[in-house]
Amino acid sequence: MMIQLFLSASNWSNDGNDELFEKRKELLRELESVLWLLMTSGGRSEVRLWLCNTIAGISSISPHHQRELFVRLLTAHTAKRRLAAQFLQLLFEKEPKKAGRIIAKKSSMLENFFRGNPRRILQWFSNFSGGTGLGHRKGAKALSHYAFVHRDVCWEELEWKGKHGQSPAVVATKPHYFLDLDVQRTVENFLEYVPEFWSSSEFAESLKDGEILKIDKKFFVNMFVNLMYKEDMKELWGIIDEFLIKEPFSSLCHHLLIILEEQELSYFMDLISKFLKSRSEVVEYDSPSFWLEVILSKCSITSIDQLLLLNAITSQARQLLRLVREEGNLDEKEKVKNIVSQVCSSSSRADSLAPIMDEWSKKKNLESIRWLGLQSWAIFFRLSEEFRTSESWESLFSSNGIGFRKSDKYRLLEDDEYSEESESDWDDGPSGKVKHKKKGRHIKKRRRKHKLEESYGERLIDLDVSDNGLDLQFKAGDWLLSTDQYSTTWSSVDLLEHISKHCFYTWIKFVIT
Structure with a gap:
């Protein structure tokens, strides 16, 4: 049950045994083939999610590069409108007041939001208070304030539930009379006969806190997408820039990358790669996503499949093990077990990893890292199968030079x-x-x-x-x-x-x- 972990560089001197190297690679190819079949048998969405989670862990993208990265994605032809819709939902959730500021500037566009929709009218304009006029909220406050200021031209459009209407003088002293207002008919009158209300400062003020977003986010998502791409509204893009700088990189990735198609995800990875190659900072090896940063900064990515596989066997080793045990049939499980056994047996020689190290130093390609990743997952699988007691673990520590304290x-x-x-x-x-x-x-x-x-x-x-x-x-x-x-x-x-x-x-x- 001895397993060589190759934790010392002194174990990696190459003895030129190409036959051993080729045998090792053949076993790893077989392991890769079985694992890839299991990973993709039910579609690729789960393994793509694993990769997105790893990307979210990257810690060396600066806030300004982060903004540039996602702005490029938001302006890319293939994904922009679909991605913008997802992004705007995040913006509405985290910064509703900033969204409300834009809605207030475009308040006239809300005529169509309320026209022919009694439910929305009542949700926004029915919030009259039974006490003082200061207690009116949302659209009710805007409606009452505008009606008083412009009573000479619009008071007749107020519809009352009683037998007769109320005069401005009476309602001014008894603002709770607004509770008798027929809100739906009044707003419908304003839509028809008082168009100035919809671009008024009173109505705009009621929108600034962004609370109106709760009524129908889908409407406002479509509205903002049009403001972004059809009108190219500079103030909105300014808010987007500010948000992209402030929001954590992990949050943006978790919310946005999940909806990308693989071609779009590849484009995103290419963009990250350029930023990582241009930086001078040293990779933080303690970061759970450091291997991905290394690959993106030093290798050319030719296929998203390569990243999906490498991510599964390294950062998502436990998830992949679960997939093998739960989704694999008996033959597939036995095949994985037999291949891993052979890989670990052929690893008993201290210098058996040296050819892979040599190949990397000569070519610096992704294939060498894939071999190392498959080797590490084989070790993970073998440990999960056979190491069940304190004695077995402590023997592993001792034989590989790992100091331990109970x-x-x-x-x-x-x-x-x-x-x-x-x-x-x-x-x-x-x-x-x-x-x-x-x-x-x-x-x-x-x-x-x-x-x-x-x-x-x-x-x-x-x-x-x-x-x-x-x-x-x-x-x-x-x-x-x-x-x-x-x-x-x-x-x-x-x-x-x-x-x-x-x-x-x-x-x-x-x-x-």
Whole structure:
């Protein structure tokens, strides 16, 4: 069960064994073929989402480059209107007042929004207060204010539910009379006979907070798309620029990239690549998306398929394992298992990774990174299949030069509970209250322990590495490792991903420096 992790550069000296190298590549090609078939058997949307999630983790795009990147995407011919619609929904959600500012400037366009739509009319204009006139809200406030200011020309258009109308003088002293206004008929009159109202300052003021967006976002999305592309409204594009600079890159990616077609996603990756190649900063190796930054800054991407595969076997190793176990048939599962076994067996020689390193140093192409990615996933799969005990993990650490310290936090918790339980059981004091109090503390500790177990159990169930995940968790133990300077406690479940990623990151870091 020995697995060589190749964590030391001294293990990578090439002995010129081309036959070993070709055998390794053939096995990795077979593994790639089976995995790709499983990844795409139900369509490609899920694996594309995995890639979008990894892109969202890129941390080295500056705010100004971020703005330029998404503005280019918003103005690209193929995707612009569909992408703009998605972007505007995010803008409306995060910055409704900025959107409201634009609506207020184009308030006359809302005539068509209300015309022939009683539901919208009542939603916006029926908010009259039963108290003072200051309590009127939304369109009701705009309607009453405009009616008073321009009473000489529009008061006759107010329709009242009672037998007779109300005069301005009466309503001025008793603003709650507006509750008797027939709102629908009044607004319909204003649409027909008072066109000036729709471009008035009173109506515009009611729109500035953006609350009107809640009535029908789809209408306003279409309105803004036309303002962006037909009218090329500079103020709107200014708001878009400002928003794109301020909004986190991850948020923009999560909301926008998911709707892109693969051709559009490739275009986006090309744009990112140009920004990354022009920068001077060193890649942060601790970033979960650093490998993608390395590839985009140093390699030419010829196919989106290459990125989808490489992302799945590195950043989404756990998701890919789940896919193999849940979606693969028996033959496919056995094939993956057999190939991985051969890959790891052929990796027992310390110098067997050297040819791949040499090939990278000569060609600097994506193919070499793909071999390394497949190798790391093979290690991940093998660990998930066979490493179930503390002894097996500690043997792996020792044989690969990984320093480790055993974490005793859970054992200490259990010992503490045991001592309290014993003390409580043997307490023969005269008061039952003491015994009850200790029992209460014991129950609380049991609940806390249960929550810890539930937390770890969920991770085990998600990975599906054991039928009795909790037993595996506590038997396998927890360690502090030299791979991250002993800064984190790793459970056996977390180690599956950590070790394989650490291998891949170490290899990539070596070949690019």
